[in-house]
Amino acid sequence: MGESRTELLAWLNDLLQVNYTKVEQCGTGGAYCQIMDSIYRDVPMARVKMNAKHEYEFIANFKILQNCFRAHKIEKPILVEKLVKCKMQDNLEFLQWIKRFWDTNYDGQGYDPVARRRGAPTDTPATIAPLAPSRGSAGSLHAGGSRAGGRTPITGHRSGSTLPNEVQNLQAQLREMNVHLEGLEKERDFYFAKLRDIEILVQQQLEALEVEGKDDPVMRDIQKILYSTEDGFEVPETAVDEEETF
Template sequence: MAALSRTDLLTWVNELLQLNYTRVEQCGTGGAYCQIFDSIYGDIPMTRVKMNAKHEYEFVANFKVLQNVFKAKKIDKPVPIEKLVKCKMQDNLEFLQWIKRFWDSNYGGQGYDAVGRRRGAPTDTPATIAPLTGPRSASGLGAAGRSGGKTPISGHRAGSTQPNEAMQNLQTQLRDMSTHMEGLEKERDFYFAKLRDIEILVQQQVEALERSGQQDEALKEIQRILYSTEDGFEVPDSTAQPEDEETF
């Protein structure tokens, strides 16, 4: 059977899941993949799937759900998470084509309430997720398509719109970089919170062992790793005053 085109696949995904995806790359968030398998089996934990994921660490969490599904259903197919979460067209197109073939072979024809299964969770995944690339950012289409750039003010000479387009492109890149930075900050906070939970748990276990006159070398080694520093990096002193705070 011939592989479906991007347009055909998007039409199928949107009709099955009641979405409004415009690019195959949007499947790189992992949410649609998870719900396609839910349409087959009906028991995927959709409450753990973030359909409007916007950051890579959220995409990875969705794909972890998908990996668990593959393991539970004994589906012998590697999930190339590292590639798919980059939201590149070719990688996601190939994976989606495989999923469509799997769905055709395993879907029982039962009705599927996509909105109900995700409990009305928002699905406003951005139309363009892939990281910035030079050619894309430099094109006028990139600025107009993503930022709704304003039409140059009329009355200028024909050639005078070029600087305006360049400015719009720079503004678009700045907005995309700000969004990317926000994502990195959230990802940092996400993993820092996990490390903090590990630190507290280890500390509690160490103190409990010390009270009973025992110790655990593995826990001590974990603490050593947690508290180790590198040249040029110092652990912030939480008791110190901010540098920009003046006292009188």
């Protein structure tokens, strides 16, 4: 069996001089990159975003990690799609593996994680997770009532004192949801732009081949995938017409 979560976090925080509180935070990819850098000293830490907050930033970190694995011929598969979801079990298993790899390959020489990061922010990374229900609602209101000499909710004494806290909780949740939404929109635009570039390249290639009286089945298959739809995701005809006449 591997080390416990507590042991792994203590080792990670000591090695990298960070303050991770949950294994799930490793799903941002930054810590994994710097663990490998402590072994090989060749990971481009200036490009690693240690305080990543959005999934597209997590993926960028994992691409750097994959390049490191490839350069050093490490055959361990990196299940990026699972790790970036910041689930505890997936990241615990990978962190246990990378700790065993570090134990085997670390040369014992001193490592300065702060210098390697060159002053980059090291805030404990956020993880994308469901918002927890706010505390201090029904349960604590009843507790407050018993301490207040048996007052009932209809007197209004408790609602007046707890309402600002409830509003603040809702406002905090709204801000967090807005941050998540902004990250999802950036991630959507990032991948859409890539697909659009591929679509243009395929179309140009097919047009050039058509001029020469040739065809490319692979390009046709790629184009078919790009234009395929699923139930509920078809583009309305009116939307297409409006875009073309704009």
